[in-house]
Amino acid sequence: MNEPTVAPRAPKRKPAAERYLELWLFRSRWLMAPFYVGLVFALAALFFVFVQAAIKDLSHLGSMSPEEAILMALTLIDLSLAGNLLLIVIFSGYENFVSKIDTGDDEDRPGWMGTVDFSGLKLKLVASIVAISAIALLKAFMELAEGKDISDRHLAWLVGIHLVFVISGVLLALMDWLASKTDKH
Structure with a gap:
């Protein structure tokens, strides 16, 4: 028995005003691009501060105590983590919210670029903030051990701030884990 064939319906066309509104909303993502350019300037400023700190600390390397050398290293690590944090936000934010970064076949392209979604970005940010906070806390403890006056x-x-960051990170990770276990609607 032959059933009659039904021609597929053409999708209903949206009104012109709705199409233009959606196009305008979609293109408005480019308003975020200056934010990422501003973050590049912040990264350059952080680099300048890093170089200044390295020159200042390395200038009296011969007279440094082991504790002072560790504090110097922690300061430079702290600045490099802040720089990493900026790069993560610049690359991931731009790729997630503005446009894909076309690097061609560049072998130096970080492996995580293009694979970090908003959830992964949040976790990377929190992990970096916790690491930066931990270093600040460790520096304070070392300065205290050296006899410096810290109230x-x-x-x-x-x-307290470090604990808040740690707890926030754990809760964010837990929320992401729970969201991954639920059915997508």
Whole structure:
């Protein structure tokens, strides 16, 4: 028995005003591009501060105590982590919200570029912030051990802020894990 064939319906065309609104909304993502350019300037400023700190600390390398050398290293690590954080936000934010970065076949392209979604970006940001906070706390403890005068209130704030970052990171990771276990609607 032959059933009659039904021609597929053509999709209903949206009104022109709706199409233009959606096109305008879609193109408005480019308003974010200056933010990422601004972050590149912040990265350059961070580089300048890194070079200044390295020159200042390395100029008296011969007279440094082991504790001072560790503090110098922690300061430089702290600045490099902040730079990494900026790069993650610049690359991932631009690729997730503005446009794909076309690097051609560049072998130096970081492996995570183009694969970090908004959820992964949040976790990377929180992990970087926790690491930066931990280094600031470690530096304060080392300065305290060297006999520098650090108030209990200042130390308590550093510990409290670090704990807030750690707890926030754990909760964000837990929320992402729970979201991955639920059915997508």
